[in-house]
Amino acid sequence: xxxxxxxxxxxxxxxxxxxxxxxxxxxxxxxxxxxxxxxxxxxxxxxxxxxxxxxxxxxxxxxxxxxxxxxxxxxxxxxxxxxxxxxxxxxxxxxxxxxxxxxxxxxxxxxxxxxxxxxxxxxxxxxxxxxxxxxxxxxxxxxxxxxxxxxxxxxxxxxxxxxxxxxxxxxxxxxxxxxxxxxxxxxxxxxxxxxxxxxxxxxxxxxxxxxxxxxxxxxxxxxxxxxxxxxxxxxxxxxxxxxxxxxxx
Amino acid sequence: xxxxxxxxxxxxxxxxxxxxxxxxxxxxxxxxxxxxxxxxxxxxxxxxxxxxxxxxxxxxxxxxxxxxxxxxxxxxxxxxxxxxxxxxxxxxxxxxxxxxxxxxxxxxxxxxxxxxxxxxxxxxxxxxxxxxxxxxxxxxxxxxxxxxxxxxxxxxxxxxxxxxxxxxxxxxxxxxxxxxxxxxxxxxxx
Numbered sequence: 001x002x003x004x005x006x007x008x009x010x011x012x013x014x015x016x017x018x019x020x021x022x023x024x025x026x027x028x029x030x031x032x033x034x035x036x037x038x039x040x041x042x043x044x045x046x047x048x049x050x051x052x053x054x055x056x057x058x059x060x061x062x063x064x065x066x067x068x069x070x071x072x073x074x075x076x077x078x079x080x081x082x083x084x085x086x087x088x089x090x091x092x093x094x095x096x097x098x099x100x101x102x103x104x105x106x107x108x109x110x111x112x113x114x115x116x117x118x119x120x121x122x123x124x125x126x127x128x129x130x131x132x133x134x135x136x137x138x139x140x141x142x143x144x145x146x147x148x149x150x151x152x153x154x155x156x157x158x159x160x161x162x163x164x165x166x167x168x169x170x171x172x173x174x175x176x177x178x179x180x181x182x183x184x185x186x187x188x189x190x191x192x193x194x195x196x197x198x199x200x201x202x203x204x205x206x207x208x209x210x211x212x213x214x215x216x217x218x219x220x221x222x223x224x225x226x227x228x229x230x231x232x233x234x235x236x237x238x239x240x241x242x243x244x245x246x247x248x249x
Numbered sequence: 250x251x252x253x254x255x256x257x258x259x260x261x262x263x264x265x266x267x268x269x270x271x272x273x274x275x276x277x278x279x280x281x282x283x284x285x286x287x288x289x290x291x292x293x294x295x296x297x298x299x300x301x302x303x304x305x306x307x308x309x310x311x312x313x314x315x316x317x318x319x320x321x322x323x324x325x326x327x328x329x330x331x332x333x334x335x336x337x338x339x340x341x342x343x344x345x346x347x348x349x350x351x352x353x354x355x356x357x358x359x360x361x362x363x364x365x366x367x368x369x370x371x372x373x374x375x376x377x378x379x380x381x382x383x384x385x386x387x388x389x390x391x392x393x394x395x396x397x398x399x400x401x402x403x404x405x406x407x408x409x410x411x412x413x414x415x416x417x418x419x420x421x422x423x424x425x426x427x428x429x430x431x432x433x434x435x436x437x438x439x
Contacts, residue, residue, distance in 0.1 A: 077372035078256040078271065126430035154430070198378055238256060240315070249378045 002026065003108070005191045006055070006206045007033035007115075007152030010062065011087065012195030012245075013042035015204040016049055018223035019194050027208055031106065033152035034060025034115030037091065037099065039083045039196055039241055041231040046195075047095040059102040060115040060153065061122040066091060067100040072122070079238050086237055110211050111148035118143055118151075125151055131160035131188055132168045138186045139166070148187045150209070157192030157205050157218055161185050177207075177218035189216060202248035260323070260369075262360040268330065270369055273320035277329070278310045281322070284329035284354065292355055294415055295386055300352075319373060323357075323366060330354040333366040335373060335382075345380040351396075358392060367400035374429045381426055387412065388421040397425050401432035 004027035009016050023030070032055050037043040043066070050057055065072040065084045073084045091099075104121055106113040116123040117134055125131050138146045139162060159171035163185050171179060171187075181187055192205025199205065203220040210217075225245055232242040257271035273281065285293070285300040298305050313320075316339065323331035333351040338344060349370055353363045374382055386393050388407055402425035410419035 074258065077369060077376050078258055079373075079376055081258055082256050124430045127428055130430070 001028050001211045003028070003209045003211065004030045004206060005033065005113075005150050005189070005209055006030065006194050007191050008035045008060070008155050008193035008195060009046050009050075010035055010193070010195035011037045011040040011043040011046050012204075012223075012228050013045040013049065014225070014228045015195045015221075015223045016046055018221050019204050019206050020049070020053060022219065022221045023206070023208070030055040031108075031113055031150070032057040033113055033150055033191070034058050034102075034121065035062045035152065036060070037066050037084075037087050038062030038080065039237075040228060041235040041237060042228075043087050043091050044095050047091070047098055051098065056106060057102050058106050058113060058115060059099065059104050059121060062087075063099040063102060064121060067096045079240055082238055083241060086235065090235075108148075108150075108211070111150065112143055112146045113150040116151065116153040118149060122153075124154055125160070125188060125190070126154050126156075128168060128170075131170075132162075134188060135160065135162040135168055135186050136166075138162075146186075147183075148181070148189060148209070150189050150191070152190060152193070154190060155193035155196055155198035156190065157199060157207070158188075158190040159216070160188040162187075173218055177220075179216045179218075181214045181216060183214060191218070196245065197248045200248050202246060258369075260362075260365045262357070262362055262365065264360055266325065266360065268362065268365070269324040270321060270366065271324070272315065273313070273322045273332070275310050275313060277322060278306065280324075280327070280329045281310075281332065282306055284332065285352075288352070288354070290415075292352070295390065296352060297350070319370075319377075321366060321369060321373075323353075323362060325357075330357050331362050331366055333363075333370055335370045335377075337377065337379065345378075347374050347377070347379040347382045349382055349384045351393075363393075363396040364399045367397065367402075371400065371427070371429060371432055379429055381428060383424065383426050385422050385424045387414075388423045394423065394425075400427070402427045 004023045036046050036050055062084060066087045073081050112118055115121045117125050125134055161171050162168045191207040192199060194204045194206060197205050203222055205220055208217045229242040257269050260268050260270050319335040321333045322329050331353040336348045351363055351366060384397055404423050405426045406424040407421055409421045411422045412420040414420050
């Protein structure tokens with residue numbers, strides 16, 4: 001099965017639509033690792049498109065702050081907080097209920113999908129010690145048989161692997177974006193962000209995980225940035241949130 | 250656009266006092282001047298610029314650029330009670346590294362205000378894509394050492410006799426560093 005793995009769409013409908021167009025016929029199902037909303041100006045459109053295309057979504061910390069755990073916004077920085085308060089005021093009740101009803105973890109036949117880490121939606125897997133902690137638990141069977149853990153939250157595409165010796169290292173993503181996974185190893189896979197990439201490349205990022213071939217293919221997609229930026233400006237969201245999209249930071 | 254002065258949040262100190270945190274804007278020239286004017290020379294002894302000189306402050310406000318220096322203020326009853334800044338460079342080998350400076354009104358020392366301000370700057374550093382934060386100050390400023398330790402910084406170097414205080418006496422400088430991603434999610438509990 002080919003699973004298209006998206007994450008951190010963050011209410012950027014132009015980016016989300018471009019990715020959906022791009023993955024046509026390339027995937028059998030679509031999985032979203034959380035944060036459908038927050039930061040950008042099209043939260044309702046993103047929730048509705050997610051439902052329309054039958055995308056399986058899990059909750060991210062911004063989805064939680066916009067629905068079931070509003071107090072999380074108090075721990076957000078001033079920009080993220082301003083955006084999530086705007087989001088909450090602009091989401092329909094139905095779409096808030098949709099976000100509220102999402103689960104935090106999703107189990108695939110070969111792995112696990114989460115937003116931050118399997119243990120906490122808001123935690124980061126960004127540094128070696130953080131990836132090592134999760135990979136060690138995977139190896140010990142902490143969550144049952146899990147060879148691959150899909151995660152988001154950092155907005156940066158990334159692969160970490162643990163080999164048979166227990167050595168943890170980042171895996172370089174080749175220019176064509178395709179990597180074959182070794183069945184003896186454990187992996188953490190981050191597709192990057194659809195709606196607010198932070199790899200220094202403004203294009204939307206996602207991946208296709210072929211569970212039969214055991215391959216991962218990262219893809220980058222152009223979208224109409226100017227439209228997204230205009231919507232942020234028109235919505236009176238902070239200027240910084242518009243500017244960063246141009247640089248992919 | 251959301252006005253910068255509307256980007257604010259309320260923080261609670263150890264004694265229950267509530268303060269407002271928000272970025273400094275041009276309209277804050279007067280309360281910031283009052284803040285630095287209230288502080289004694291001993292509090293200001295390690296500040297890099299002569300903030301009691303109106304020309305220095307005018308220059309700060311004239312050259313306000315959040316991409317280079319992000320200034321965060323803490324207000325209590327419309328009075329500035331702390332000023333913290335996050336300094337960034339846009340290019341080169343220090344691009345991933347931010348530096349932090351902070352001055353807190355002595356009336357608010359040991360109440361957790363400094364840690365609150367630094368925590369906010371750490372979250373902003375994460376948002377700005379910074380990977381590491383660094384701070385340097387005299388080793389004998391024990392309050393600052395505790396504050397930065399509480400915020401997740403750890404001492405990485407001490408350089409003996411590198412600086413001089415106002416009386417010309419040598420000062421040992423401590424350099425503290427933190428990995429932003431290791432601490433950016435520390436406050437989030439459900």
